[in-house]
Every structure is written in C-alpha cells, then in structure tokens.
Amino acid sequence: MEFSLKGMLNPLLALQQAGKRPHTIQFPFEEKKVAERYRGLHFNDLEACIGCGTCSTICQNEAIDMVEINPGDSENAKPGDSGLRPRVDNGRCCWCALCVEVCPSGSLSLTTHYNYVSEDANSFLWTPGVSNPDGHKELSFVSDTSHSLLDYARVPMRELEGKERIKSFAEVVLGYADEEAKKEAARCIGCSICTEVCPVHMHIPEYISAIEHGNNEDAIRIIYDNNPIGETCGKVCTRRCEEVCPLGARGEAIAIRWLKRYATEKAENAEIIREIVNPDIKPPNGKKVGIIGAGPSGLTVAYYLALRGFDVTIYEAKAKAGGMIMYGIPKYRLPLDSLDKQVEYMQSVGVKIHFNTKVGEQISFTEIEKNHDAVFIGIGYEVPYTIGIDGENLENSIQAVNFLRDINADKHVDIGNRVAVIGGGNVAIDAARVSRRLGAEVTILYRRREEDMPADWEEIEGAKHEGVIIKTQAIPLNVVDDGSGRVKGIRYGNARMVTDEKGGRPRPELIEGDEHILELYTIIGAIGQEADYSFIPEDIKEKIGFKSGRIVTNEWQQTSVPHIFAGGDIVNRTADAISAVADGYKAVKGIEQFIFAK
C-alpha cells in the first residue's frame, strides 16, 4: 500500500474551515426576495370575507376548515355572512392557491411570507388574518376577476324594449332559454349563503345544480319542497338571496330568481305540476283548519296542511285567490294565468277555497273558530292610507291598490292623459307603469330623494325606461279643483333634505314659497296600506296582542290565543310574498304541534 501524505493531512485541511463564516442561517433572519405571484402563507381580509367556505370545499388536501374566531360569531353574524372564517393547516397545505382562485369575495390571498418556525405544533393551524394581522402588507398571490376560475358575469335576461312594453300588458321579462339557464346555473359555487337569507330557506344551490344538469323536474320538486308559489317568486320575488350571493361582491350575483322562474315555467299547467311534484298526501287525520285570506301566506298554510292530511278551508273575500299577488301586481310582471295554474294545483291536492266569502260579512269569525281546530289569519294590508290633503276626495283622485285591482280584473278605468302618482314604493311604481300602458304621461311625486325610494331599483329603472318622470323632493300640498268637483292638478312644494341626528332617514323640509302646480287628469295615491281587523271580535283583539298595527306571534306564528295563528303582511314588516310564504310554512308546523299536543 502506497503512503499518501495528502491523505494524512486531509483531516487537518478541514480545520481550515474553522475560521470561515458558516453558510447556515443566522438570526436575525432576512427573507430572500421572492418571485412575483409567490405563494407563501395565507392572508385573509376578515372584514371582506363572508365565510362562504368555498375555499374549504375546493381544497384537495382538506387543509382548510371553517372556524369561529370568537365564540358566538356565527350567531351574531350579519345576513350573508356565516360568521365562520377559514383556518389553514399548514402541515397539509401544498400552496396550490386554488382557494384563492375560488374565493368570491377576493378576501383570501397568499403572501410573500414563507418561513415559519414554532415549537407549538398547534400553531401550524393558521387562521389567516388573525395569525398575521399585518399580512395585507405582504400580499403576493391575489385573486383577479379578469382571469378567475369563477364567472362573475350574469347571463343577461332578455326583455321587451321600453317602447314595445308600454303598448300592452305583455310580460316584460322574456325568460332564459335552456342553454342560457344552464350557463347561468353553472356559475353557482354552491355555498348556500343564499339559503340562510331566504325567509323560507329554499334549497337554492340544490335546484340551481339540478337546472345546470338539465334535471328540471328535480328542480321543480326541490322548489315545491317549501314554496308552493315558486313560479310567482320566480317572477316577482324581492330576492334578498341575490343581495348576499358572494359573486355579487365583485361581479353579478347568480340570477336566482330567473332560474327559479325558468324551472317552474316548464310545468305548463296544474296537471303537469301535479305529475312532477307527485306529492305524498297523507290520509285524512280528521282535523280541520280554517284559513282567512287566500294570499301567499294563507295558500302556503293550506297547501302543506292539506298534504299532511288536514281538512283545510280558505275563506276568501274576493273572486280569485292570490291576494295582492293576484290583485296588486300588474300582469306585465306576473301574468294571471301563471298564478291560476299554481292555485289550481293546490286545489287538486285538497285545498278548499270558499270565494266571495268575506269574514265579518258572509261568515263570522266566531263561526270559523267554532268549526275548526285552529284558525290562520292572513288578510294582508289592503286599506290604503289617504294622502291626507285638501281636495283628495275630488273626482279622479284615486288609490293605487284599487286602481291596480280594477285593471287586473279587466275593468275600464278612465285616467286620461296626465297622471301623477304619489309615493315611492313598489305600489307607486306599479301604478305609474300601468298608467303608462294605458297611454298617460306619468309623473311620480316623491317627498325624498331617489336613493331613499323603498321601491326595487330594477323597478325604478324599468319605470324610467318606459318614460315615467320621477320628481323627487316634491311634497303634495293640495289637490286643485277644476270648479266642478274634478281634479285639475296638484299643488306641490319643493323640499330640502335634513339629516336625522339619530341616524334615521333624512327628512324632507318644505321650502316655503317654492310651490308649483302640475296640471293633471288623475291623481293616484300610493303611500301605503294598513290592515282591516274589524271582523275580529273585540275580546279576541284584546287578547291577541298587537304591536305597531301588526299581530304579535311566536316563532310558529301562534298568537297569544293558542288556536289562532297569523302570518304575512299583518305579522312581518318585510311585507313581501316570500316572507308571507315563510310565515305560512312556519305556521304549518305550529298548527300541527298545537293540534296534536292537545
């Protein structure tokens, strides 16, 4: 074996290194500059996040779960927010950034921060935004709507043109074609935030998914599960669900209403609905329930109780069922045959309706009480408030609800060529748009600003599109007489808005002397309605309990008189069709519990 001096000295060579600076990392640590769009630890803007959980659903590594940051966050969350926030297990995360790509609010991002050392294993469960409150300063991989996995643009709805619209009462909205509906449905991320906000908690993502996959009959069945007037809601719902759809945060919410309309319209008549829904009707249980009013609330109670084997009878003052959706909403928004079809279907499953039977006139409340195990009151708000000014009783000064009722009943109403509508809610807009269709020039006089109008913004836009003039901050002072007891015009004054120091709506203050006269043929009052409880005996009224004119009920719509239930506009303040359906649905459970607990 040959002797090698180099070999002998090698270990000593290693000693040379002892004096050199080491290559290992020293503290304080300096992070290397990272690449653009680097995918480091998560950050979440906790205010913008709505807790939809889409990030958690998409994650293939199951690295994200949804948690409460503080106990009670879910309970106290505002509508459209689950109150939960994502927590990332950094032991599982592979930094694919799919969660960021699908986050509809854009609150979730990845940062330049990649180094994390801790002896506490639990701290690898990282709640973005809480674990790194300053993370917004290190954003790197952020979601961008211009190239996103999500589709933020709604499939537009085809509508009649403004000039075409006012020629007739034809439906303005033309509806989605099959492919359009599927495309719109495919945008849904299935988060269910909408379900929470819907008053009756319709199974929205489920029916949207059925539509997407072409299973329309399934969609109808799912809709009828808790809403018997799905087609009506598909056309006129106030759609609070759409307000919270997370896609709306940075784009356009899913057209939930139009998808519901698409599905339900496919069932062309009552028999087809019956065939598709094919409801399971329980055998008669011998219990009788009397319902006063065939509006959305009364119909809902009647339908679901009938399916559960109850003997239900609705007492309805008018010749047709539907309440304000039949006699208020104009045909260009909700054609009457659409509603007739839905009511006929309900009758086919056993709902009995006594038409032209006003409780308090044709039959007494006491008799209904006597003949039934429980009573539901759903009489709505039908008595209009008057404008309250001089000259209001002149000929051709009329009320919107009466006008709309007459028009829907095909009666002739002579409104002439110049009309003013007083008010800023949906009823005012409906009256104005109907007047346009009857050929009149129409001005809406509203006391506040356009942004204060309680009417649906789409309705306001629709009215303007059809040529309705909206005069805001205009206060009616008196109706001018033409000398023969007829309306000649309206005197109104302009107002300035004054902020309310308690944070309420700004108030209009009349500017003295700034008065004008608008010459008119007809004035239509549309400032609001109240209920007529005169048919309820005094002793029951005393016991029932009212608050600000509305009947007080428990969560099952039961009043303080145990066998009397109530719902719809006379109970809830939201006063729309879907809230009336929700009240009816809750009352079904309430009535069942009450009757069988006896």
Place this chain on the structure above:
Amino acid sequence: MNTDNIQSLEQAIQFAIERETEAEQMYQKLIRLAEDPKAKELFQELRDMEAQHRQNLQTLDVTGFKEKHNQERVYNMHIADYLIDKKIDDVRTYQEGLMLAARREQMAYQYYSLLAEIYRDNPGLFEFFSVMAREERSHQNDMEKVYDETVFLYN
C-alpha cells in the same frame, strides 16, 4: 275658563290644565272608538302624555319642558300644515288619529303663541305661555316625525 279672564299666572296654569284635561278626555274617547289596534295604542300613548302634562302643570313643574326644548332640534316638515282637519267622531284609523293629533298639537302651539303675544307686557304670563307654546310645537314635531316614519314610510 275664558282667556279674557286670565289675570294671574295661577289662572293661566288653571287654563292650561283645563286644556290638557280636555285633550286627555278626547283621547280617552278615541281609545273607545278606534277599531284599529295601532290607533288604540297611539291614543293610549297620547292620553298618557296629556295626563303627564296635566300633572306637571298641577305640580307647577314646567321646568322639564324648558330643558327639553333647548336640546331638541325641531324639524319643520310642515306636515300638519297641509293635513285635512279630522273631526273626533270621524276618526277610526291610525292615520286619521295621527292626523287629528298632529293638527291638534299645531293648533295648541298657535293658540299659546297668540296668548304669549297678548300677554307680552306681563313677564310671568309671557314666559309661561311661551314655554307652553314651545312644548306644543315640540309635540307637533313629534307627531310629524311619527307620521313621517309610519304613514309616510313609502312616501
């Protein structure tokens, strides 16, 4: 009591007490007449308010009135100015009740203002009627606010 007979502050207070009592009785009658529960509720509140005023006057405690005015902003929505006058016997609904109450408070304000003018040379009476006028003006304001928030919810 006739306003011509008012000579002293005591008489002025007595006059105001009579007016408040009349109002209390009027609202009591309306509670009976009203078919609408919301109107009943409103009249009960108004009756109780008038009763409170009467008691304040009876115990000569008008100081509370004064302090209140200095703090509150009085809007001038002029709602009552243009409302139709309602007769008590015609009042049934909530809206009619509010219309009547707003007009009544407005008239009371105008009445006390006039009395304050008439007794401008009598500092005690002037002060008393001015305070009462402001109090009624503030009630008119309250009624108009309620009207604005309820009847004019959509207007």
